[in-house]
Amino acid sequence: MPKQSIYNVGKFGVKAFTESLSLEMEIAESPVEVYCVFPGHIGTNIYSSSRFKSFEPDDAGAAIFGANAATEKEAGIQFKKNAPSSPEYAAKTILKNIKKKNKRILIGFDAHFYDLMSRLFPKSFLKIIWILPFLRNLFKSE
Secondary structure: OOOOHHHHHHHHHHHHHHHHHHHHHHHOOOOOOOOEEEEOOEOOOHHHHOOOOOOOOOOHHHHHOOOOOOOHHHHHHHHHHOOOEOHHHHHHHHHHHHHOOOOEEEEOHHHHHHHHHHHHOOOOHHHHHHHHHHHHHHOOOO
């Protein structure tokens, strides 16, 4: 995602850590199970609560989340309101997948879209994510 490099590095670090830890637990025959959750855009206060913001009206990063806000505060409200998945839906999805023993848990259409597109088009993925706001309106999770 544009302008979210630090956030993305953190997510990839967590992914690598959980995959390694999961394998270690399996090899050690530990009863501990490790799962990695890949949430899409979920209606939370994460944007409003962030200490580091780079809000600029008409910014491409804001458009990805469907926000056409004039102020940072409005962007936070729209980020939460325009989310295709609710926190309740995310919680249900996580619990359902843990029961099924799915180690990778993707939440929401957008998470599945990012995952599929990055695998199918690794070199051009970032050039096609601009269509996501349009797809979000078609595939609301809850």
